[in-house]
Amino acid sequence: MNIKEYLKNNLIFLDGGMGTLLQKEGLLPGELPERWNITHPDVITKIHTDYFDAGSNVVNTNTFGANILKFSYQELEEIVKEAINNAKTAKANSKSDAPKWIALDIGPTGRMLAPLGDFDFEDAVSTFAETVKLGVKYGADLIFIETMSDSYETKAALLAAKENSDLPVFVSNAYSEDGKLMTGASPAAMVALLEGMGADAIGANCSFGPDKLAGVIEEYLENASVPVLLKPNAGLPKVENGTTVYDVTPEDFALSLKGLVEKGVRIAGGCCGTTPEYIGALFDKTKTFLPKEISPKNKTCVSSYSHVVGFGNEPVLIGERINPTGKKRFKEALRAGDIDYILKEGINQQEKGVHILDVNVGLPEIDESQMLKTAVCELQAIIDLPLQIDTSDFAAMEKALRRYNGKAMINSVNGKQESMDAVFPLAKKYGGVVVALTLDERGIPEKAEERLEIAQKIINEASKYGIDKKDIIFDPLALTISADKTAGKETLKAVRLIKERLGCHTSLGVSNVSFGLPERDIINSNFFALALGAGLSCAIMNPYSVAMMKTYFAYLAIMGYDDNCKSYVEFTENLPTDTPALKAETIKKEPDEYKSELQRAIVKGLKEQAQLFTKELLKTEEPLKIVQTEIIPALDTVGVGFEKKTVYLPQLLMSAEAAKYAFEAIKESMPEKSSDEKCKVILATVKGDIHDIGKNIVKLLLENYGFDVLDLGRDVDPALILEETVKNNVPIVGLSALMTTTVPSMEETIKLLKEQAPCVKIVVGGAVLTKEYADKIGADFYAKDAMETVRFAEKINNELK
Amino acid sequence: MEKECFKVVSSYVKFYPEPPINRKEILRYAGAKEETKELKSILEDCLSKVCGKLSYRVCFSEVPVKKSGEMLDLTFLKTESKDLGKNLIRCQSVVVFAATVGVEIDRLIERYKRLSPAKALIFQAIGAERIESLCDVFSEEIKARLKEEEKYTRPRFSPGYGDFPLEKQKDIFAYLECAKKIGVSLNSSLLMSPSKSVTAIIGISDCKMENENSEPCKTCKKVDCTFRR
CATH class of the missing domain: 3.20.20.330 (Homocysteine-binding-like domain)
Incomplete structure (x- = not known):
């Protein structure tokens, strides 16, 4: 048997x-x-x-x-x-x-x-x-x-x-x-x-x-x-x-x-x-026991490496910000393979209170399946929220689902046969909750009843694969009210019908509703409230929108999801006021030990203040002048202090971070790349080594000093370092190794670079290295710390000029 | 933990409550000599994020030690390490242990590498201090227990110290079943995951160590070490 x-x-x-x-x-x-x-x-x-x-x-x-x-x-x-x-x-x-x-x-x-x-x-x-x-x-x-x-x-x-x-x-x-x-x-x-x-x-x-x-x-x-x-x-x-x-x-x-x-x-x-x-x-x-009957639990939920997020009680917020659509800076980051940018979007949304992160990295000119896989792996390494895999490329969808550490949300399938044929086998194999759009070969039906019919068709098709309707969440599609005045009403009706007739959960990309209108937040947040009232289970939304979050917390409090209205009160306490919390005039001036407030903020490592004072200065000064007379001198003060051992490593880093905030303010006000930009520098931790804290510190400081850093990461193959060096015509390569066992791999990398790209200058560093050893393996320079790397890079940069 | 645990050849697991936090050590690991106002604020912030997230686990076993010529025989591993031999002079047995504070600190370090290198550095330092404090708690416990039997312990000694090869991690891992017992595994370059983990050997002897109270740093040959005290 x-x-x-x-x-x-x-x-x-x-x-x-x-x-x-x-x-x-x-x-x-x-x-x-x-x-x-x-x-x-x-x-x-x-x-x-x-x-x-x-x-x-x-x-x-x-x-x-x-x-x-x-x-x-x-x-x-x-x-x-x-x-x-x-x-x-x-x-x-x-x-x-x-x-x-x-x-x-x-x-x-x-x-x-x-x-x-x-x-x-x-x-x-x-x-x-x-x-x-x-x-x-x-x-x-x-x-x-x-x-x-x-x-x-x-x-x-x-x-x-x-x-x-x-x-x-x-x-x-x-x-x-x-x-x-x-x-x-x-x-x-x-x-x-x-x-x-x-x-x-x-x-x-x-x-x-x-x-x-x-x-x-x-x-x-x-x-x-x-x-x-x-x-x-x-x-x-x-x-x-x-x-x-x-x-x-x-x-x-x-x-x-x-x-x-x-x-x-x-x-x-x-x-x-x-x-x-x-x-x-x-x-x-x-032995004489009859086993207890197993009842189907009918719980709709997704999971991360740590916990589940369930649907059906409190509404679930799905952060929409990891998506290049309409975001110039995001597209740039994708093209440059800047994963940190994506991760920061993830972390920021988590801090705003979303429960799930939508991940969409589709851009015509990049390899989406590779990028989606990387983004999913990197996000799940540091963020414990479940992810919603958002792509129309089925190969990318499979790669991402395969690597996902949990039960993912899958965005999306629709009523087209082709879509269902591709998505359902993946959902069956890897598990997941599928977001199903109520459209099919004929497009998006105008009437809620017709969207309901498509939903029923999708349920029927899914059941052929053994996928239960509890693992489908329907998105009845928010359409633009400026184009069709009944669009909002029909969508809300569809939310209600799907819940009542099919017993299924619903999701909406709320902000579509206000497309083309001014002050979209007003429409979005009110539509969101109405949709929640109609029984919406989750929304793909922008958690940075205060109006949307106001609606969300008000809804929780009104509907009895918020004990003693605690979350609501907490939320209101942190609401941004019309006047910024930090104002240049209100910051207590300290004795005139520093040449300016900005310099003091950088030396002390105060990020927000550094940015604020930079913005103040920008009202009267040229951006480049601020860099040369304020930021760089402040960094030098700290750098020299570090070299003299009066400033310690954590303080050096805090100042560098503060300077980075100041630079962001500068960048915003500079239309084009500055004329005196410094040369490119490649950084990598060598093959076999996974330690990168030291390398990251060097990166931060080099960027502070205006270098264009190409960070290849850790455990990097010598051939890749060579390829990037040649491709980008990079004059300086910085290599890091922390373990004695990986120094040979550093030597191998140097040998390859010296053979194939003899002009490149190689600076090395890391706990196990010494000047003698660096010389022995053919490096051009041994830097004992991040500041020495900066000094070396400046020297090479000046020689190039 | 039963007293008799030390008499058998098998590895035991123990969970510990959070050892007291030593801020001075954290600062030392971070490369700072004093706690400035700004440093204090990020240290507080990092500590609040670590609070309650770590788990303190140790697995351990006691084995006899035999010496024939240059060869030290600890049953599950054999080595000709002179430095370990010196550490284990007149020892009849050793406690071998593996300790970890879990994976969450690694996740925090990874997360803050992206957000704030200064905080990543502080989390590294906290992790280092936490695992060392756990090892201290464990070592002190062993020391106190053995004192009742008029036995004495030696300073803990890990693979990679002196001429005791890192390669011996493999034997310790196989013997203690670290992956199964406390969730620590060895990667291909002999590093441990979670990274804030330690394996070590504590010599046990029925005679006191000569100049037991002397500073351990004074006997070390690496004079340019930043951690030299």
Whole structure:
């Protein structure tokens, strides 16, 4: 019988610990237990048999760490083959007459995925894929992914299982003392991710005893519409009479688990410290139970690496600012590959209070699929908000969804057959909540009823893929009222109809409504209020618009989503007033230690003040004069202080940041590039090295001094550095290395540059370098700190003139 | 933590509450000798962002140490390191441990690299101070416990110190199961993720170390070190 069929009406009993038992049989610390499949098949088979006899329906093969990182392919194949054979022998030997299955056990790789570690997501997928393929080849009945403490690695493993087999997949995560995964995911976030990707059963194992995992597993039961599994430890280890024992007895273990089975756990077993005795006790206490019915939860939600955002209660704000449409500066940033600009838009919107970030980087002249993937990876490295992947390029959509660490929002599908044919398979494979626009081959219907019909058509088509309507959010499209006076009314009607007739959530790109009108904020925020009143679940909006945020917070307070109106009051306290908070005249003048207030602000590292005083000065002075007589002298004061060790590194950086703010004010008032612009400088941390704080400090200071810095990032291939140097005709290259192990790669880069671009001057720096070493590897200059790099660059720049 | 834990060959995990914050150390790691008004304000801001976000975990085990000729045998690793040998003179066993403050500090550092290099520097410094403080708490705990048994500990010693090769990280990671136990893994260049993690060996002896109270910096050969005290 298929295990998925059996699961419908029965509890499933798993096995218990393997490692503890092997240690008892003589496995040495540090020895790889997977080899015992070959060297001690009798021991492994006996353990499996004991579990089957105790009542287990499923035993996991002894393949926890069996992957191509630890073993050669040849040995890996042998291990997986023998591991499955041992389990098969046990199955045949067992006296139990319960149905039995063999699960291919897959544990974590032991490597941390990028960006937290250096293991690429696709490398993780292919590592798992090798083990999965062998499991299929040698006849495993299901795949059991377990003890995963990182959501991203869990996704890689599940993807590998799905792409390389048709077997049922159970996925189990290991939670920390705070009830989250090591890398931050809540149980609800894991439910969203794993259910979205089609795991057949999900849950938790290892870490603690059953009581301490109760909270985690209850969160699973609340959110999951698939069977929930639990495989706890026998409590915590302690030592009695010189041997390790666990502090929960088989009896107590079984009693605790019984309670959780009554609450809805359908698949139960044990992890570290549990033995056939524990499983036997569990089996005895629960074998007569009928499994609790699983009710579909119908929760519409998306997730990030840390948490879920649900739809249906408080309205959800989706920040629209990561989108080049109509934004000159954003387009420039995209063309220049300036990811920092995109990240800052993300962070700023998060600080304004949005719940989800829309990510659109489509521009005709760039490779959208590469850029979207990069943007998604970079954003999810530093921002914990769920992302909405916004593209009409389906290849880009797939790349981004694949790399996304969670359950994404997908923007968008529409009623055109071509669109549905492309988007639904991706939504099915990677999971996600799809935003569906109510338009089709005929365009956008005028009437709300017709938009409703398209919505129904989309639901029907999605169901062919097994995508439930809870995973579709309809965007009935806000059209421009200046072009059609009934447009606003019909859209609001469609929001209401979709909610009432289809029971579905809706989203709107609110600001379209006011296109072509003056003071658009007035229309937008009022339309937003009306749409919320009509039942709108989420809006793609501009969080920098105070009017929109006013509507949002007022709505929360009015509709009872804001206890004691706390959020509303907080919001009003921070509302911008008509008079700016910071005024040049109101800042207390300090003794005349500095030549001007601007210089003082820069030296002291006061960003806002530096910008403000620059703007004041711009009223009377030429921009370039301010740079030469105010900003640069102030920077020099700090720079010299740093060289004399009277100013410390943090202060140097704070001043540099303040100067950057001053420069931004200058730039705004300068129409074109200045005539005395300095030369280009390439910066990179060499191949193999991921440390970039030092490089970033150098970048900031060089930019302060007017250099045009091309930052190639970290872990940069020598060939790329050469290519960019030649392509951009760059006279100075700065290389950084922090580790002794990566200095050879610096040497290699210098050698290549000297051969192919002999004119270029190379400056090197980093903790492990010395002047002698820099000379030895052929660098032109060794800079002991950022200021020395600036001085060197100025010297070369003057020579060029 | 059970007292008997130290008598078996297996790795244990312990979670710690937040160790007290040492602002002076944070400033030292950031390269500042004093706390100016401006520095104070960004330090406060950074500390408030770290507050409650870190988790303090240690996994550890005790193993006997044997010496034959130049070779030190710690059961799970063998080394000819003279510097470690010196550190472990007259030690009968060692506690080997791995400690981490978790991934969130790495995320903060990455985030602020983009927003404010000055704050990124402060977060780096906070991370360094946090993990060292955790190691101090752990080491002191071991020291206090062993004192009851009239045993004494040596200063902790990590791979990469002196001639003790960084390569030995691999043995420590395999033995302690750091990835599984506390979520720390080793990357291809032998760096740890999360970055604010430490592995080290603490020698245990039944005799006191000679001039135990002397400054550790004085015995170090790197005289131009910025951190020399």
